[in-house]
Amino acid sequence: xxxxxxxxxxxxxxxxxxxxxxxxxxxxxxxxxxxxxxxxxxxxxxxxxxxxxxxxxxxxxxxxxxxxxxxxxxxxxxxxxxxxxxxxxxxxxxxxxxxxxxxxxxxxxxxxxxxxxxxxxxxxxxxxxxxxxxxxxxxxxxxxxxxxxxxxxxxxxxxxxxxxxxxxxxxxxxxxxxxxxxxxxxxxxxxxxxxxxxxxxxxxxxxxxxxxxxxxxxxxxxxxxxxxxxxxxxxxxxxxxxxxxxxxxxxxxxxxxxxxxxxxxxxxxxxxxxxxxxxxxxxxxxxxxxxxxxxxxxxxxxxxxxx
Amino acid sequence: xxxxxxxxxxxxxxxxxxxxxxxxxxxxxxxxxxxxxxxxxxxxxxxxxxxxxxxxxxxxxxxxxxxxxxxxxxxxxxxxxxxxxxxxxxxxxxxxxxxxxxxxxxxxxxxxxxxxxxxxxxxxxxxxxxxxxxxxxxxxxxxxxxxxxxxxxxxxxxxxxxxxxxxxxxxxxxxxxxxxxxxxxxxxxxxxxxxxxxxxxxxxxxxxxxxxxxxxxxxxxxxxxxxxxxxxxxxxxxxxxxxxxxxxxxxxxxxxxxxxxxxxxxxxxxxxxxxxxxxxxxxxxxxxxxxxxxxxxxxxxxxxxxxxxxxxxxxxxxxxxxxxxx
Numbered sequence: 001x002x003x004x005x006x007x008x009x010x011x012x013x014x015x016x017x018x019x020x021x022x023x024x025x026x027x028x029x030x031x032x033x034x035x036x037x038x039x040x041x042x043x044x045x046x047x048x049x050x051x052x053x054x055x056x057x058x059x060x061x062x063x064x065x066x067x068x069x070x071x072x073x074x075x076x077x078x079x080x081x082x083x084x085x086x087x088x089x090x091x092x093x094x095x096x097x098x099x100x101x102x103x104x105x106x107x108x109x110x111x112x113x114x115x116x117x118x119x120x121x122x123x124x125x126x127x128x129x130x131x132x133x134x135x136x137x138x139x140x141x142x143x144x145x146x147x148x149x150x151x152x153x154x155x156x157x158x159x160x161x162x163x164x165x166x167x168x169x170x171x172x173x174x175x176x177x178x179x180x181x182x183x184x185x186x187x188x189x190x191x192x193x194x195x196x197x198x199x200x201x202x203x204x205x206x207x208x209x210x211x212x213x214x215x216x217x218x219x220x221x222x223x224x225x226x227x228x229x230x231x232x233x234x235x236x237x238x239x240x241x242x243x244x245x246x247x248x249x250x251x252x253x254x255x256x257x258x259x260x261x262x263x264x265x266x267x268x269x270x271x272x273x274x275x276x277x278x279x280x281x282x283x284x285x286x287x288x289x290x291x292x293x294x295x296x297x298x299x300x301x302x303x304x305x306x307x
Numbered sequence: 308x309x310x311x312x313x314x315x316x317x318x319x320x321x322x323x324x325x326x327x328x329x330x331x332x333x334x335x336x337x338x339x340x341x342x343x344x345x346x347x348x349x350x351x352x353x354x355x356x357x358x359x360x361x362x363x364x365x366x367x368x369x370x371x372x373x374x375x376x377x378x379x380x381x382x383x384x385x386x387x388x389x390x391x392x393x394x395x396x397x398x399x400x401x402x403x404x405x406x407x408x409x410x411x412x413x414x415x416x417x418x419x420x421x422x423x424x425x426x427x428x429x430x431x432x433x434x435x436x437x438x439x440x441x442x443x444x445x446x447x448x449x450x451x452x453x454x455x456x457x458x459x460x461x462x463x464x465x466x467x468x469x470x471x472x473x474x475x476x477x478x479x480x481x482x483x484x485x486x487x488x489x490x491x492x493x494x495x496x497x498x499x500x501x502x503x504x505x506x507x508x509x510x511x512x513x514x515x516x517x518x519x520x521x522x523x524x525x526x527x528x529x530x531x532x533x534x535x536x537x538x539x540x541x542x543x544x545x546x547x548x549x550x551x552x553x554x555x556x557x558x559x560x561x562x563x564x565x566x567x568x569x570x571x572x573x574x575x576x577x578x579x580x581x582x583x584x585x586x587x588x589x590x591x592x593x594x595x596x597x598x599x600x601x602x603x604x605x606x607x608x609x610x611x612x613x614x615x616x617x618x619x620x621x622x623x624x625x626x627x628x629x630x631x632x633x
Contacts, residue, residue: 046375063409067375074372156506162540165506172504192368225368228336235333255325259332261345263368268344270371271406275344282335286328293324297317 015109016117023121024128026094027087032125039075039133043140046071061148065176068144069270072137073185077266079133080126080193081221087122088200089213112299119201119295126193134186138178145177176272184280185269191287192263196221198294199258205301224260227253258290346370346405374404381417388429390422394447401455408462411455419448419472423481427630438631445481448472456495466499467509474516476589480627485591490523492516510534511546518549519591528553547571548584548592555596563600564607578604582616588624 046067095101104114149170156166200217207213230253237247262283269275339345377400384393397414404410422444426437452469459465472478473492482488496513499505514534518527531550534541547570555561567577581601585594598617605615612618623629 063378066371066407066409070371070375074369077369159506161506165504168504169506228332231329231333231336254329255322259336260368262332262335262339264346264370265339265344266368267346267370267404268406271404273344273406276342279339279342279344286332286335289328293320297320300317300320301313 012110012113012116015113016120019104019109019114019117020120020124023091023118024124027121027125032083032087032129033132035079035129036132036136039072039079040136042075043068043072043136047140047144061144061151061173064144064148065141065173066270068137068141069176069182072133072141073189073266073270076130076133076137076186076189077192080130080189081196083126083129084122084193084197085200085214085217085221087125088119088197089204089207089210089217091118091122091201092204093210111302112295115201115205115298115302116295119198119291122197123190123194126197127190130186130190130193134183138182141178141182145173149173175274179274181269181273181275184275184277185266187280188263188266188275188283191283192260194287195258195260195290195294198291198298202294202298202301205298205305220257221260223253224258225264226261227257227259228261230254230257231259259286262286343406346403370403371407374400374407374410377403378410378413381414385417385421388425390418390425390444393417393422397451401451401458405458408455408459408464411451411459411465412468415448415451415455415468415472417448418451419445419478423448423478434631438627441631442481445472445478449482461502463499463502463504463509466495466502467505467512470495470499470509470512470516474512474519476591476625479591480625486519486521489516489519489591493520493523507540511541511543514549515545515592518553518593524553524556524593528557544580544583545592548580551600552584552593552595552597555600556593559596561596562603563596564603567600567604574604574608578608578610585616586619586621588621591624 047064092101095104105111152169152173153166156169161169196217199220200213203216203220204210204213207216230250234247234250234254237250265275265279265283336345340347377396381393381396381400384390384396394414397410397417400410401407401414423441426432426440426444432440449469449472452465452472455465456462456469470492473482473488473495479485479488493513493516496509496516500509500513511534514527514530517523517530520527527549531546531553534546535550551563551567551570554566555563563581564574564577567581568574571577571580578601581597581604584592585597585601601615601617604610605617
């Protein structure tokens with residue numbers, strides 16, 4: 001099919017964007033955004049996971065903010081990973097089933113543009129979903145943080161705290177409220193999803209079914225959380241001057257699987273730690289590196305695949 | 308292209324790509340761990356205790372979410388007085404979320420105060436068993452707080468909570484060396500105040516602890532003087548009284564009554580404050596010169612011997628034997 005294709009017209013970006021927009025619309029029509037209603041229920045319910053067990057101004061509402069953040073991020077995490085895997089796994093089989101793939105490939109559309117467009121469509125969907133969830137979380141968190149700060153200030157004033165101590169208390173509470181690090185953590189959730197989506201795309205280019213792609217991608221995602229342990233094991237054994245089979249296996253795991261543990265910085269942010277922009281930049285760099293490699297590898301497999 | 312050839316090329320590319328990113332990932336992982344942005348590795352033991360499903364969720368990067376739900380489990384254990392379950396659950400929670408102050412504080416409070424209090428009052432167990440459990444839970448709460456501080460050395464509240472526990476007159480009999488407790492509390496309060504994020508109580512609480520450490524009277528006096536000079540917000544009745552008794556220790560010939568009048572403004576207030584301090588036997592504060600000061604003030608105020616605070620029975624000091632008496 002590719003040998004008889006005429007020369008493509010227009011830019012790569014233009015074609016990719018058209019396919020991405022189409023993919024986004026196609027997936028949005030599957031009523032994915034209904035999930036946001038469930039998210040809203042979860043985030044509102046997490047507000048009630050607060051019963052003050054400790055006394056003192058510092059303890060007032062301390063658990064509520066942590067509950068809202070951990071529940072929101074947990075939901076974002078699960079949603080983004082599941083959506084990235086399942087939506088990507090569906091792309092090629094659905095296009096084959098609908099015969100859209102034949103129509104597209106019969107036109108002067110390079111296969112790389114097609115794959116990149118499909119992947120971008122999924123990522124756009126994940127990004128929009130995460131952005132909407134982020135807005136919801138930030139609004140709820142902002143309201144709750146203000147309420148808690150008001151309560152804490154009243155208690156602190158009654159307990160005779162100095163203005164400096166009250167300011168320090170407010171700063172501590174603010175650090176657990178909506179802030180730049182929290183937005184960075186949402187971006188980290190998206191970056192992790194982009195790796196898993198591009199990996200699922202690679203698997204789907206040689207897989208025989210949607211189920212196979214979903215299962216293998218999920219497994220790789222799960223095992224990817226141990227990649228760092230395998231790498232540490234390999235490097236430590238290397239330092240000890242030992243060798244053997246275990247070293248080879250740990251090296252293989254380190255080289256083949258992505259390191260998803262790096263993205264667990266999200267947990268630290270939920271606990272109130274600040275995430276420097278530089279760290280976010282480094283995570284973005286590695287996510288782009290993975291996404292590019294997996295997309296190119298997908299194209300390599302897909303380039304002369306017969307349908 | 309042949310499918311086998313493609314597979315070989317792809318595999319080689321995958322390995323080359325992996326080799327290229329390996330040092331970067333190892334460096335970034337190291338950097339994140341040093342910045343405490345990545346949690347420490349979970350022990351196999353912890354994963355076993357969480358259970359298979361939660362372990363999978365935890366390893367999948369949802370540690371704080373699992374910690375949130377385990378906190379619900381811990382609350383149920385607290386409500387049902389299942390103290391061993393509560394201890395186990397909080398140990399899991401802090402393994403998952405080691406930098407969340409709330410979990411450390413709540414866990415130590417449940418152990419040292421609620422579980423210990425339960426065995427002090429509500430149990431049908433024999434006294435010796437109750438006493439052993441009471442002590443055991445206070446020590447567990449203390450160990451939990453010390454672990455909290457090792458994980459979060461800059462957290463002022465955890466340090467303050469440790470100081471509070473070590474100077475609690477209802478808890479101190481659980482520890483063997485009272486003097487060491489007060490010294491450790493003073494150290495904890497010092498570190499807490501040094502963070503610069505405290506309310507001012509921690510700096511005064513350091514003095515309250517240090518003043519009770521035998522052999523630290525001179526250091527305590529210097530601290531009391533600096534706090535007193537720092538401003539009226541520090542001139543609490545306890546601090547002013549400690550300043551007085553420490554001055555009396557430094558200078559045994561000090562006219563305590565006169566100095567008390569100077570510090571507390573009127574002879575009546577001076578007598579009332581000295582009386583109150585004399586009766587605070589449970590707190591174990593030093594009482595250098597207090598009886599002489601009281602006698603002198605009683606003479607000048609015309610208080611009869613029958614009404615003298617010195618002839619009234621003193622509240623008994625904390626005693627485990629009394630608490631766990633049949």
